[in-house]
Amino acid sequence: GDSVTQMEGPVTLSEEAFLTINCTYTATGYPSLFWYVQYPGEGLQLLLKATKADDKGSNKGFEATYRKETTSFHLEKGSVQVSDSAVYFCAPHSSDDKIIFGKGTRLHILP
């Protein structure tokens, strides 16, 4: 069945460090790919998305590129801030519009 694997956390980095959170998926058809973020005490919110191969989604300094050949959608940011501390979820949307969530990666940024 469809599934997603993302980097296990927690991930702890210093401010201004480079961030990568890996995500790979298996899905039938041609899924759209999403990253969601959950800040402490809040609900999930969409961070970025890509709907076709080689598309790059970006928002708030975060980027992820849809790599169909490696079925990956790794999340990156060049210089993280304390305010980026949150849980990040990789979530392919399958062709029948079902969301498949990863387990989430908790990110702690130290000042």
Add this chain to the structure above:
Amino acid sequence: GAGVSQSPSNKVTEKGKDVELRCDPISGHTALYWYRQSLGQGLEFLIYFQGNSAPDKSGLPSDRFSAERTGGSVSTLTIQRTQQEDSAVYLCASSSNPTIGGAGLTSTDTQYFGPGTRLTVL
């Protein structure tokens, strides 16, 4: 143990009717979230409960939408006078309390999602 459950799994209604969607969170989870996923779109946050209170109602799209939670457990999302644009999958999730870590860090436990209710307004 049992996960998050939602009912009904599918609901077809006529425009103008009221609908009620139910969510049973994982036992012991104090935080409960409602989301909406419209066709081809990402998740849209609707409302969040901590216990029986809702500190964040900012995502409710209109005053036709309301939600309540009783006994710190079951939650119902009510949509009055449904419109066609309300058609979507409504997802519920639950998690444990947010906690404060030893270094002043905050952490929020993972949300566990229910299977969703697919609402179709004709």
